[in-house]
Amino acid sequence: MKQEIIISRDLQAELTAAIGRVGPDRLFVLADTTTAELCWPVVSGFPCMAEAQLITIGATDEAKTLDTLAAVWTALGEGGATRHSMLVNLGGGMVTDLGGFAASTFKRGIAFVNIPTTLLAMVDASVGGKTGINFRGLKNEIGVFNEAQTVILDTHFLRTLDRQNLCSGYAEMLKHGLISNEENLLELLRFDIEHLDYEALKALVAKSVSIKERIVTEDPHEHGLRKALNLGHTVGHAFESLAMAENRTVLHGYAVAWGLVCELYLSATRCGFPSERLHQVAQFVRETYGIFTFTCKEYDRLYELMTHDKKNTAGVINFTLLGAVGDIRINQQAGKDDIFEMLDYYREN
Numbered sequence: 594m595k596q597e598i599i600i601s602r603d604l605q606a607e608l609t610a611a612i613g614r615v616g617p618d619r620l621f622v623l624a625d626t627t628t629a630e631l632c633w634p635v636v637s638g639f640p641c642m643a644e645a646q647l648i649t650i651g652a653t654d655e656a657k658t659l660d661t662l663a664a665v666w667t668a669l670g671e672g673g674a675t676r677h678s679m680l681v682n683l684g685g686g687m688v689t690d691l692g693g694f695a696a697s698t699f700k701r702g703i704a705f706v707n708i709p710t711t712l713l714a715m716v717d718a719s720v721g722g723k724t725g726i727n728f729r730g731l732k733n734e735i736g737v738f739n740e741a742q743t744v745i746l747d748t749h750f751l752r753t754l755d756r757q758n759l760c761s762g763y764a765e766m767l768k769h770g771l772i773s774n775e776e777n778l779l780e781l782l783r784f785d786i787e788h789l790d791y792e793a794l795k796a797l798v799a800k801s802v803s804i805k806e807r808i809v810t811e812d813p814h815e816h817g818l819r820k821a822l823n824l825g826h827t828v829g830h831a832f833e834s835l836a837m838a839e840n841r842t843v844l845h846g847y848a849v850a851w852g853l854v855c856e857l858y859l860s861a862t863r864c865g866f867p868s869e870r871l872h873q874v875a876q877f878v879r880e881t882y883g884i885f886t887f888t889c890k891e892y893d894r895l896y897e898l899m900t901h902d903k904k905n906t907a908g909v910i911n912f913t914l915l916g917a918v919g920d921i922r923i924n925q926q927a928g929k930d931d932i933f934e935m936l937d938y939y940r941e942n
């Protein structure tokens with residue numbers, strides 16, 4: 594059954610219908626400590642939620658562990674969940690990833706619905722069936738592909754999101770613009786993220802999700818085209834890991850935005866990506882996300898971190914690059930010299 598993605602107009606009606614399609618014997622809602630406080634009250638009064646049992650977990654990525662997963666399985670078991678029960682994941686990417694995995698594995702799998710509450714989860718994490726937890730210090734090391742039965746995107750939840758988390762999600766939208774077409778990209782670069790027009794944002798979210806949906810429908814298990822969604826992430830993950838090792842807080846989307854600039858530079862030097870677009874994106878990223886600071890002493894470490902990326906095969910770093918906006922080139926390899934030159938470019942611009 595294909596995942597249903599709904600841009601919400603009437604959350605109560607849509608959630609009632611999503612639950613009705615399954616007709617579960619018991620209903621559970623997974624929230625984190627923040628969404629339990631801010632978002633659960635929005636839905637808890639709906640008649641379809643009258644019997645729902647709330648399960649609350651920690652709110653940060655540190656809670657995305659086997660222990661938390663076991664606590665969710667335990668709560669489901671103690672709450673009387675059967676194979677015919679249903680879980681509604683109400684939260685950001687951590688909740689939809691961990692909740693999706695908990696639902697996919699409990700009694701070999703129960704139905705689940707995602708109601709993402711952050712921009713990052715709306716345009717990326719909650720759509721496309723990637724579920725999982727962090728394990729032994731590695732992000733999303735354990736998990737399965739399994740799509741939520743329904744994903745309901747209600748942009749009203751974004752009204753309580755802080756600027757940093759909005760910008761973080763916006764980086765994935767920028768990535769979707771880059772892998773789709775010039776019109777989408779330019780619209781995103783023109784959008785005023787500092788003075789939000791929520792209706793306009795809703796339209797951009799719908800467009801962004803449809804780009805991801807098209808790609809995951811064609812290649813759900815990331816054998817080819819889905820690798821396009823990794824644009825910016827090979828370098829972005831290395832920046833994120835370096836920052837974590839140095840106790841610097843960096844949100845995922847910020848690292849992706851900086852990674853996009855680096856990988857567009859590689860795209861320009863290796864695949865002919867137009868330099869005008871590179872400069873436009875680099876300027877937008879600098880103004881919106883600031884810069885990630887590091888010195889040339891850290892190049893070896895960053896290179897080493899890039900070699901650990903999940904997409905690599907046999908120790909070779911595989912990038913997704915672009916020949917132009919929308920011209921996707923997967924499985925592009927770059928040597929150490931190219932990568933060091935890219936890091937020089939990033940620091941000097």
Ligand code: GLY
Pocket residue numbers: 717718720721723819822823
């Ligand atoms: N976050 C990238 C993907 O879903 O494939």
